[in-house]
Amino acid sequence: MRTGAWGRSALIELSLVATLAAACSAQRGPDAARPRSIEPSPHPMSTGAPPGAGPATADAALGEAPSCGALGCRLYDTPEQAFARVLETQPLILGIGEAHAPKGSERIPSATRRFSESMLPALRDKASDLVIELWLPDPRCIKQSKRVEARQKPVTETQAETNQNDYVVFGKRSDAIGIRPHALRPTCEEYEKILAAGEGDVGVMLTLIARHTAAQAKTLLARNQERQSPKLVLLYGGALHNDLEPAQGREAWSFGPELNELTHGRYVELDLIVPEFIKDNESWRALPWYAHFDPQKHPTKTSLFNPRPGSYVLIFPRLEPTESSRDGGVEAP
Secondary structure, eight states: OOHHHHHOGGGOEEOOGGGGGGGSOOOOOOOOOOOOOOOOOOOTTOOSOOTTOOHHHHGGGGGGSOBOSSTTOEEESSHHHHHHHHHTTOOSEEEEEEOOOBTTOTTSOOHHHHIIIIIGGGGTTTEEEEEEEEEOOOGGGHHHHHHHHHHTHHHHTTBOTTHHHHHHHHHHHHHHTTOEEEEEOOOHHHHHHHHHTGGGHHHHHHHHHHHHHHHHHHHHHHHHHHTTOOOEEEEEEETTTTOSSOOTTOGGGOOHHHHHHHTTTOEEEEEEEOGGGOOOSHHHHTSTTGGGOOTTSSTTSEEEEEEETTEEEEEOOOOSOGGGTTSSOOOOO
């Protein structure tokens, strides 16, 4: 998909259902077919770790930055520096997830905007493709897609009005530096399945997002392998689908375990968090890093947590006063 396609934003729907996941009942989709194994290959961002050694090998590099507590937390002067450390783990697939910006937060740059403006350039010549959580409806089922869109209004109306445009701009910026952007293309039958699910439609959509993203990632990675290209595949969407260890009952909503197995441990999960969006509620408190992050400390620094091998959480510096650190915000993904 080239730049022209990304200019037709009127045809693109942004799926923002991931933020409802914490409130949804657990649902499982049919088991996906097992992919063929991808053989490990050397990566141009190598720091000396042997090919195929996996993300855990390079995690020790985080020790060069000042510690900020448990779960391997390190402090960096900029998000770009923290992102560079993540890239040292040599991923073949990098699954980035965000907590979508909530309505009323338009004055605060979203994670998508920050990443596309200041961190994406680091992937020039290092990433081949971007699979982004934008839905591109089949023209043959526009009516069904509009009905699904209407059903999701209770979700989308809580989101910042700039979210969809941020994703479209992200795709165009990616394309401009030679990283091919790809949207998700649900079939008419899948739209009908969502509509037929009734109150379970959110779970169906979350499962479809994970399946479509994983399918594209596998195809693009296989193509890179056939061309003997060491470039990585970048995935970007809600911070739920990229989980390496999804919560019980939500396994069908995440592509992390499948892609990690496919790449022999060279899949990396990275969550991007805007601190002003964090809220003191059960959903956020359930996240492993929450109890160890103090928004009052080092507000101008970037925090990078490493809760488990191959899993990272990057928390941007604050732009708002720290007194409101946990007032308001968005439900955790």
